[in-house]
Amino acid sequence: MKPRHRRLALVAAGLTLASAGVTLALGAFRSNLVFFVTPTQIAAGQAERGALLRVGGLVQPGSIARDAAAEGLKVRFVLADGPHTLPVVFEGVLPDLFSAGRGAIAQGRIDASGTLVATEVLAKHDENYMPPGVHAPDAGQAGAR
Structure with missing residues (x-):
């Protein structure tokens, strides 16, 4: 050659x-790609049943219920983004920032009953987040120094 x-x-x-x-x-x-959707998009049929999804919304006040039989690790709550809601069930430890009325993202699959069976829950915080133990200076006192 x-x-x-x-x-x-x-x-x-x-x-x-x-x-x-x-x-x-x-x-x-492509196999690890997870799409972010809202409860409104799920209600409109824009998400595949059985597909791995990340659903974001606000945790509805009064919707957090812990299952006593599962030693407190099984939690049910409802995510909402305005007019539409989505029930979520999660078994595991929730993040410290997770609470009613705050933003959360749940990753999982929607079962036949329309409930998101989450494998992971992430808590969102607002743009004014400060780590525990750190206090922001008061805006009124900042100019007095």
Whole structure:
């Protein structure tokens, strides 16, 4: 084989391996992709039943109920984004910032009854969040110094 043909074969093999690697990486990315939806989009039928979803909304006041039989780890609550609500069931430890009336994101699958069976719950905080033990200076006192 001539050196010119050998170089051409090496370049072709390299391009084939690179394209195979990119295809595998994109396939892995696509299988781990989770879409963020709201209860309104779910009510409108814009989310597939059984698909892995991240649903965001506000935790409805008075909707948090702990299951006594599961030693307090099974929690039911309702996420709302205005006119539509979605019941959620989660078994595990909730984040410290999780509470009624605050934002939360639940990741899981919607079962046949229309309930989101969550595998993970994330609590959202507002833009004024301060870590526990740290106090923001009072705006009125800041100018007096």
